[in-house]
Amino acid sequence: MEEGYTSLPASHLLGSVPAVIAEDKTTSVASEAASSANLHLFPPSNGGYRAPGTPSGADEQTTSSWQGVFSISSYSSYFNVDTDVVVERIISSVYPMNDFYRKIDGNPDLYGPIWISATLMFMLAALGNVGTYVMEKRNDSSTTWTFDVNYVEWSACAIFGYVLAVPAAFYFLLQYFGFRTSLVRLWCMWGYSLFIFMPICMLLVVPVELFRWIIIILAGTASSWFIAMNLKACTQSSDLMILIVGAMVLQFALALFIKMFFFP
Amino acid sequence: MSHGDTIPLHPSSQSDIDEIENLINADVHSATVLPARPPSPPRVSIPISHSPSPLPPYQKVTPSASPPPVVPAVPAAAAAPAGSSRIGISSDAFGSSPDTLTEPVWDTVKRDLARIVSNLKLVVFPNPYREDPGRALRDWDLWGPFFFIVFLGLTLSWSASAKKSEVFAVAFAILAAGAIILTLNVLLLGGHIIFFQSLSLLGYCLFPLAIGALICMLEGNVIIKIVVVSVTLAWSCWAAYPFMSAAVNPRRKALALYPVFLMYISVAFFIIAID
Numbered sequence: 001m002e003e004g005y006t007s008l009p010a011s012h013l014l015g016s017v018p019a020v021i022a023e024d025k026t027t028s029v030a031s032e033a034a035s036s037a038n039l040h041l042f043p044p045s046n047g048g049y050r051a052p053g054t055p056s057g058a059d060e061q062t063t064s065s066w067q068g069v070f071s072i073s074s075y076s077s078y079f080n081v082d083t084d085v086v087v088e089r090i091i092s093s094v095y096p097m098n099d100f101y102r103k104i105d106g107n108p109d110l111y112g113p114i115w116i117s118a119t120l121m122f123m124l125a126a127l128g129n130v131g132t133y134v135m136e137k138r139n140d141s142s143t144t145w146t147f148d149v150n151y152v153e154w155s156a157c158a159i160f161g162y163v164l165a166v167p168a169a170f171y172f173l174l175q176y177f178g179f180r181t182s183l184v185r186l187w188c189m190w191g192y193s194l195f196i197f198m199p200i201c202m203l204l205v206v207p208v209e210l211f212r213w214i215i216i217i218l219a220g221t222a223s224s225w226f227i228a229m230n231l232k233a234c235t236q237s238s239d240l241m242i243l244i245v246g247a248m249v250l251q252f253a254l255a256l257f258i259k260m261f262f263f264p
Numbered sequence: 265m266s267h268g269d270t271i272p273l274h275p276s277s278q279s280d281i282d283e284i285e286n287l288i289n290a291d292v293h294s295a296t297v298l299p300a301r302p303p304s305p306p307r308v309s310i311p312i313s314h315s316p317s318p319l320p321p322y323q324k325v326t327p328s329a330s331p332p333p334v335v336p337a338v339p340a341a342a343a344a345p346a347g348s349s350r351i352g353i354s355s356d357a358f359g360s361s362p363d364t365l366t367e368p369v370w371d372t373v374k375r376d377l378a379r380i381v382s383n384l385k386l387v388v389f390p391n392p393y394r395e396d397p398g399r400a401l402r403d404w405d406l407w408g409p410f411f412f413i414v415f416l417g418l419t420l421s422w423s424a425s426a427k428k429s430e431v432f433a434v435a436f437a438i439l440a441a442g443a444i445i446l447t448l449n450v451l452l453l454g455g456h457i458i459f460f461q462s463l464s465l466l467g468y469c470l471f472p473l474a475i476g477a478l479i480c481m482l483e484g485n486v487i488i489k490i491v492v493v494s495v496t497l498a499w500s501c502w503a504a505y506p507f508m509s510a511a512v513n514p515r516r517k518a519l520a521l522y523p524v525f526l527m528y529i530s531v532a533f534f535i536i537a538i539d
Contacts, residue, residue: 072448072451072452075452076451076452076453076454078452079452079453079454080454081516081519082513082515082516082519083515083516083517083518083519084515086519111449111452111453111519115522115523115526118523118526119526122526122529122530122533126530126533126537129537144539145537145539146426146539147424147537147538147539149424149427149430149431149434150427150430152434153434
């Protein structure tokens with residue numbers, strides 16, 4: 001990441017790190033040593049790659065703060081993962097263990113949430129149609145196959161809306177209660193929590209109503225537990241039980257919505 | 265085609281005024297009169313004044329892009345977004361004779377069609393250049409992808425028995441937005457591709473699926489549909505694979521390829537599932 005140092009006009013400030021941190025505290029939370037400074041800010045406020053902890057002059061920050069939103073290279077830091085890292089995070093999201101948050105703490109990625117949501121959206125639309133057809137065929141053997149295109153639109157709105165809006169709402173709530181968290185980490189966590197619904201979709205095609213309900217309740221519980229464990233690790237306290245319970249309820253509600261709308 | 269850097273530029277503007285008068289006064293097909301003039305393309309000779317407005321707009325491109333190796337890319341970049349008018353805006357603007365403004369529309373269309381066919385042959389069919397992705401679509405264009413996306417959307421819409429306009433909207437949105445998002449995905453993963461070249465490639469790789477959709481529209485049996493769509497899906501993925509996998513770090517190859525396969529598989533499912 002040496003190019004970050006040489007490309008900044010304020011690189012003369014390299015020698016005076018403590019002074020710059022004091023100057024910088026209004027703009028970025030550089031206090032957490034384990035994380036890159038720019039990963040706390042979303043949208044990114046610099047025009048390009050910056051080495052972690054690299055100070056930028058306060059005037060440079062204000063003048064170029066909006067340009068970072070439109071430059072692709074400033075978002076690259078959120079996609080700095082390899083295939084094996086993504087696979088490992090997915091596996092650890094299925095087994096509800098506590099260490100998912102520690103895994104993403106240093107390098108939260110947005111690749112997982114985006115593509116898990118997109119895959120889930122397509123699977124819900126496709127398998128929802130298949131499941132609905134199979135169920136109707138079981139009840140009334142003269143039904144013919146119809147493909148309801150609205151499933152695509154509903155699944156897109158539901159999944160992407162959930163993954164975008166709920167972590168943002170929790171980010172603001174946590175800020176209100178005084179916890180400094182990072183929006184990117186919350187998005188990452190909620191995105192990976194949806195992975196468990198992908199194999200569940202495939203199981204929900206089976207047209208036995210009781211089986212469907214058992215499956216979705218199990219999945220909802222596992223996913224809610226995952227969210228609760230990681231929110232607890234994120235906030236590092238249990239004073240906010242009401243928020244954590246709220247998150248669990250929302251996740252369970254999503255699971256029920258998936259069952260009732262796409263696999264009636 | 266001749267280019268201005270080998271011939272001394274003509275400093276006077278009188279030759280251009282004569283040129284303009286010739287164009288205005290002469291018949292449309294009398295472009296054959298013009299070769300009597302010195303072979304240097306007069307457009308390159310006025311780096312100082314851009315005032316002659318009757319000359320076609322691509323004149324503005326020429327003074328700024330003098331390095332010859334960039335010749336094929338720049339006019340294509342200027343030509344591709346100008347989808348509104350097909351007359352006169354062609355990729356051979358550089359150093360070509362003034363015919364491109366006065367040529368028949370059929371010549372322009374023929375040239376664009378020839379480019380689409382040649383790009384298609386490079387991308388979708390086996391050829392010796394497949395292993396070199398930079399070479400594969402050097403002469404990219406966006407007409408081919410546009411045709412294939414609209415054709416696929418229309419075919420799916422015709423196949424649908426209900427909500428035809430919604431089917432077209434969903435298909436078009438998924439394909440168009442999907443191509444852009446896939447390209448952004450590769451760029452964000454630290455890959456090295458050219459944005460429009462990648463859009464062009466992803467559009468051309470839809471050609472097998474478009475054929476599959478056409479066959480499925482004409483054929484009603486589900487088993488045949490599944491077989492046909494599976495074959496064309498495999499063909500599309502095979503066409504897109506070398507380009508995408510060469511664009512990123514090998515450790516992230518699967519991350520870049522998975523969304524491409526996801527998009528093609530969902531379009532394939534859409535083709536099979538439309539009743």
